[in-house]
Amino acid sequence: MIVSKKCAMLGRGTGTLSLLLAILALGCATPEPRPYTDIADLVITGGRVYTLSWGEPGTDGTPAADAPHDEGGWRPDAEVVVIRADEILFVGTAEEAESYIGVETEVLDVNGATVLPGLVDSHTHVAGLGELEARVNLIGVETEDEAVARVVERAKSTPAGEWILGRGWDEGAWANRYPTMELLSAKVPDHPVVLESLHGFAVWGNRLAFEAAGITRDTQDPDGGEIRRDAEGNPSGIVLNRAGALLRSAVPDPTPEQFKGFMLAGLEQMARDGYVAVHEAGSSRQHMDALESLAAASDLPIRVYAMLSARDADLCREWLTKGPVSGLDRPQDSDRRLAVRSVKAYYDAALGSRGARLLDDYSDMPGHRGTSGDEYGFDQELVAEMMKGGFQVGIHAIGDAGNRETLDFLEGVLSEAPDAKKQRHRIEHAQVIHPDDFARFAPMEIIASMEPPHAVEDMTWAEDRVGSERIRGAYAWRTLRQAGARLTFNSDLSGSDHSIFYGLHAAITRRDKERQPPDGWYPEESLTPEEAVRAYTSWSAYAAHWEERTGVLAPGRWADLTIMDIDPFVLGETNPGAILEGKIVTTIVAGRVVHRAND
Numbered sequence: 001m002i003v004s005k006k007c008a009m010l011g012r013g014t015g016t017l018s019l020l021l022a023i024l025a026l027g028c029a030t031p032e033p034r035p036y037t038d039i040a041d042l043v044i045t046g047g048r049v050y051t052l053s054w055g056e057p058g059t060d061g062t063p064a065a066d067a068p069h070d071e072g073g074w075r076p077d078a079e080v081v082v083i084r085a086d087e088i089l090f091v092g093t094a095e096e097a098e099s100y101i102g103v104e105t106e107v108l109d110v111n112g113a114t115v116l117p118g119l120v121d122s123h124t125h126v127a128g129l130g131e132l133e134a135r136v137n138l139i140g141v142e143t144e145d146e147a148v149a150r151v152v153e154r155a156k157s158t159p160a161g162e163w164i165l166g167r168g169w170d171e172g173a174w175a176n177r178y179p180t181m182e183l184l185s186a187k188v189p190d191h192p193v194v195l196e197s198l199h200g201f202a203v204w205g206n207r208l209a210f211e212a213a214g215i216t217r218d219t220q221d222p223d224g225g226e227i228r229r230d231a232e233g234n235p236s237g238i239v240l241n242r243a244g245a246l247l248r249s250a251v252p253d254p255t256p257e258q259f260k261g262f263m264l265a266g267l268e269q270m271a272r273d274g275y276v277a278v279h280e281a282g283s284s285r286q287h288m289d290a291l292e293s294l295a296a297a298s299d300l301p302i303r304v305y306a307m308l309s310a311r312d313a314d315l316c317r318e319w320l321t322k323g324p325v326s327g328l329d330r331p332q333d334s335d336r337r338l339a340v341r342s343v344k345a346y347y348d349a350a351l352g353s354r355g356a357r358l359l360d361d362y363s364d365m366p367g368h369r370g371t372s373g374d375e376y377g378f379d380q381e382l383v384a385e386m387m388k389g390g391f392q393v394g395i396h397a398i399g400d401a402g403n404r405e406t407l408d409f410l411e412g413v414l415s416e417a418p419d420a421k422k423q424r425h426r427i428e429h430a431q432v433i434h435p436d437d438f439a440r441f442a443p444m445e446i447i448a449s450m451e452p453p454h455a456v457e458d459m460t461w462a463e464d465r466v467g468s469e470r471i472r473g474a475y476a477w478r479t480l481r482q483a484g485a486r487l488t489f490n491s492d493l494s495g496s497d498h499s500i501f502y503g504l505h506a507a508i509t510r511r512d513k514e515r516q517p518p519d520g521w522y523p524e525e526s527l528t529p530e531e532a533v534r535a536y537t538s539w540s541a542y543a544a545h546w547e548e549r550t551g552v553l554a555p556g557r558w559a560d561l562t563i564m565d566i567d568p569f570v571l572g573e574t575n576p577g578a579i580l581e582g583k584i585v586t587t588i589v590a591g592r593v594v595h596r597a598n599d
C-alpha cells in the first residue's frame with residue numbers, strides 16, 4: 001500500500017487509511033480540501049494501466065516518441081483510474097489518487113491486471129449472437145438421453161405451445177445412431193422442438209414440430225435432401241441436408257419481445273467478453289425497435305453505435321428526416337448509449353462462395369467474376385442521399401472490383417458534396433484491394449473496417465480464389481496503414497469468434513488459434529501490439545466520431561474500461577501465442593461494473 005506523503009486533504013474520507021494519511025498530513029501547511037465533486041465513486045487500483053493518451057504510432061508501427069516504450073519494451077503509463085459518476089476524474093499513480101478516495105468510494109484492486117480503454121467491436125450482428133445464446137446448447141452432448149434432458153429443462157421455463165430451438169448435436173458423431181422423435185416427443189409433448197446439428201446438415205424435431213411443418217409419410221424427399229423414415233415410411237424425426245428447410249420453415253419469426261431478448265442477450269454476452277460498445281452493422285427496423293426500447297428503459301448494458309441497414313429504405317428515409325443522433329449531445333448517460341448516425345450498405349458478396357466482385361476471373365473458376373452494385377441490390381441513390389443528409393456510410397466491399405467501384409461511388413458523391421467527407425465513411429471488410437487503389441483511401445479519409453479473424457480463417461482457401469498476385473492486396477492491414485488509411489478492427493460476429501484475445505493474436509501474428517502457420521500468413525501485413533489494441537479502442541472510437549469522449553483513458557472521458565489478466569503490449573512483443581490464453585477480468589461502462597469474472 002502506498003502512503004501519501006503529500007499535503008492534499010482527503011475530502012470526506014474517514015476510513016482507516018484516510019485517517020492514517022490525515023495523521024501523516026498533520027504538520028503540512030493549509031491543506032487544500034478536495035471539493036465533494038472530486039470524491040470518486042470508483043477507483044481502479046493495482047492495475048497495469050495503458051492510457052493510449054500518447055501520440056499515434058507511425059504507419060510502419062514505430063511507437064511515438066512519447067509512448068511508454070523503449071529498448072526494454074512496453075510498460076504501463078499509469079496505475080490507477082479514478083471515476084466519478086459516468087466519467088473519468090483522474091488517471092495516474094496510486095499516491096496521487098489517494099486524495100480522491102472518500103468513505104463511499106468503492107476501491108477495486110485489480111491485482112496487476114491490465115487496464116485498457118474500453119474495447120469496441122466495430123462490426124457486429126449482436127442479435128444473431130443473442131439468438132444463438134437463447135438456443136438450447138447441445139455442443140459436446142454425447143447421448144440422445146442427455147440432449148432430451150436439456151430440452152426438458154428448457155421446457156420447464158417455456159410456456160406451453162412456444163417453440164424450443166436448440167443447436168450443436170454432432171451429426172458426424174451421431175450418424176450411425178440417429179435419434180428419433182419418440183423420446184423427444186414423449187418427454188416434451190407440449191412444445192414444438194427443432195434441434196439443429198453442429199454443422200447444419202441435419203435437423204432433429206419432435207412430433208409437434210413435424211406436425212406444424214406438415215411433414216408426413218406422403219411428403220416427398222426434396223432434391224438433395226432426405227426425410228428419414230421408420231419401417232412404415234413415417235418420418236422418424238430427422239431431416240437431412242436440403243430437407244432441413246422443411247422443418248426450419250415451420251419455426252415462426254421471433255416476436256418483437258423475443259427479438260429484444262436476443263439483442264439484450266447478445267449485448268450482455270459482449271459485456272462479459274470485455275466490450276463496452278459495438279457497432280451494429282445493418283440495423284433493420286426490427287433491430288432499431290429493440291434497441292430504442294432497451295435504451296428508453298435504460299437497459300442497454302453497453303453502448304451501441306447502430307448502422308442502419310440500407311436494405312431497409314423506409315427506415316433510412318425516416319432517419320434522413322430526423323437527422324443523425326451522435327450519442328454525444330444529450331446529457332443523460334442512458335441516452336448516450338445509443339447512437340444512430342451511420343448506414344450499412346452492401347456492394348458485393350463474399351469471397352468464399354465466389355460472390356465477391358473481382359476485376360479479373362476467379363483463379364479457381366475461369367469466366368466468373370462475382371456480382372456487385374445494382375445487381376447485388378446496392379441502392380446508389382439512397383446511399384448518396386444518406387451521405388448528403390449527414391450520415392456516415394459503411395459499405396460492405398470484398399473483391400478488388402467491389403472495392404474499386406465502391407471507391408468510385410464515394411468519390412462521385414464527395415465531388416458533389418465535399419462536406420460529406422467529414423462523416424468518415426467506411427469500407428467494411430476492404431478485403432481484396434488492387435495495388436492502384438490503396439492510395440485512394442487517405443484523400444477521401446475513408447476508414448478500412450476489417451476483421452483479423454477473417455485473414456486467419458480464410459487463409460486456407462483465399463489464395464485459391466484470387467491467386468498468388470492478388471492475394472498480396474488481400475487482408476492488407478499494413479499496406480493500408482502505409483497508404484495513410486485509417487483502420488478499425490472488429491469480428492463481424494456471429495460469423496467469427498469475437499474473443500478479443502483471438503482478434504489481437506491474429507492481428508499481431510497472422511496465425512490462427514492453433515498458432516499456425518508458425519511464422520504467420522503473409523506476416524508483413526501484421527500490426528504491432530499497440531496498433532492492434534488501438535484498432536479495437538482509440539481507432540474504433542474515431543470510426544464512431546467518439547474520439548473526444550472515449551478511446552483513451554483521461555480526465556473527462558467516458559468511464560469505459562476493459563480489464564484483462566494478460567498484458568497484450570508486453571506479450572505481443574515477447575510471447576504473442578500466450579495472448580490466446582487471456583481472460584477478461586472486468587468490464588466497466590459509464591462508471592458501472594457491467595461484468596466481473598466469477599460474479
Ligand SMILES: [Zn+2]
Nearest residue numbers: 123124281492
Ligand atoms: Zn457483417
